[in-house]
Amino acid sequence: MEEAFTVKALKCGHCGSELPIMGQFVTFQCNTCFRYWILSPGGMRTLTVLRASPPPRFEGEPVLLPFWVFGIDSRALLEHMEAIIGRLRSDASIIAGTTPEMEGSEFESMLLKDTALDPAAARERFIRDAASTRKVPASGEIRGMINRIGGSGQFFIYVPAFASPNTYAYLKIGRLLTGAQPSFGIERSEGLGHTVLCALQADEAASLLDYVFIATLPQSVQCNGDFLEDLHVEPSGPGRLIEFPFERSGESLNSLIGNFTISNRLIEGYGTGENGLRHP
């Protein structure tokens, strides 16, 4: 029989204790040695869970939502974008600078479709349209992207790792936190009973990087297919699982780090219980 699923005993790789059942979630905490484990394609691996510190002014118990955070080398990303823009400019200038000799019979066959057109005017219009199809982002758009990414250092992309009934929430919340590029203190998450409800593996989260980044770009750039088709965001290192604090406010959750508000219906498992999240 072929192997469609691999089924193994769920035990702590360190002390051998049985780990709790987590249903659809991929993170586990050992009740004996308090170590975190994550289910990855190769099996169980140890995991370091970090927690963003809420601002000092905040008092009370925050709701903690996990995110995979990937650092991107800003300089490498900008160079990659420059290379794409340079290629687009080159393609557009080649089309704009074509001569009737270069076009050969292709242009003539297009003229045959509309014989009423003045050939010279038709050619000019055709060249203009063709050149504009290789659209280069406007200089204002390019400046905006450079400001957003920053000239040096690291740019962070935040991929939500919690379970959501509305899958668009991953893009929406990821875009909000990535767009904010917040500064925050960080500490290690430890201790019994602090369950991390992470539903996304690190490699799955890495595959969402391009899309979260695209979602943060202005609409005019998002419409530029030529530019975005070749754009790929490469993380400079492995992703880190960080829990971010949110404050309950009726039906909403206010981000204490990114300064935005989301509906609690976007997060599966939200309700009563420790951390404001219902345990599976």
Added chain:
Amino acid sequence: MNGDPAVATTKKRRAGARGVKPKRSGDYAESFGITCPLCGGSLRVHEGERSIHCEYCDSSLYITRPSGVRRFTMRPKITPGRAKLVALHYLSEKTGKKVKARHASIIDLKLIHVPFWRMRGRLIGWICGDKITQEKVEVPSQGPNQHTIYETLREERHPYSKLVFKHVDWSTPACTLRYLGLQGISLRTRLLDWDLFDHELKDGKIVALPMKGEKQARADAFSYLTRLTAPTGATVRASRFHLFDNNFSLYYFPVYFLRYRYGGIIYTITIDGCDGQVVRGDTPEQGAIDARNFFLVPAAFAFLAGTYLPLAFIATAAVYIHDMVQSGSLLAPHVWMAGRLDKWFGGER
């Protein structure tokens, strides 16, 4: 004959598995059979579950899904007897209770496992292009009579972009079985329990072989998803999709294939092995005599015979071969001829 729209009524069910619907919390649609590695107990794991409890040895287990195509099959949920009953009921209903069990003789009933490619998972994507709008505009004539105003259509292109993130459940037949009439099976709308396809047991089953490769099926799926996500009347300039929780598998779905003889002609009915619904059925034509046949058939025969006599026999042989290929069986020429003449000139039974 079978498949001939002139003499058979046909019901086809179209694919229902092509839509995209978000999964709600706890809404596990399906389960898959696994074996506990510690005690050997048979367990069922629901879609999306990563860790479960063994109900036999009380141990905790985790599940990983290796990459690559997996194969699943399902036991039929209805018995052959029930399938036969459904078919006869369908036959009686479609012929206005004129053809019943005692009129039609059932030749055979086979359980066939039909392969389907199925793509499931969460899709993330980005798509951009142009939305094309057309509006009527009034333009003054360019000719000598410039006071004339005429209407023309002006086409405008507006760039758009869209980010997509949704659950996907798409399926397509992996083989072409024209007689079964299967164009797609609505897999996502039902609670189905799948088991791993056991190659060792396939000798005891009738299993249709997949003719469409994985690469082609994937290309079809992404092409469909691109069309699905693009707004109506828009062109797609660039798109990028990524499927995670990637589950691209072959599902062998059980269907019953029943053949029966009526009036010397063989007809077929296909029944869904899961819910017992008729997927496709050929029934003898009902209704009054078609007066056109009394003129058209002899006229065609006379024309062919008058042009070149052997042509009439060649045409008859061609119709015979066509009917045999359609029905998937071989009838004696005189039996076939009697049936054909009855169809053309016999009228209501």
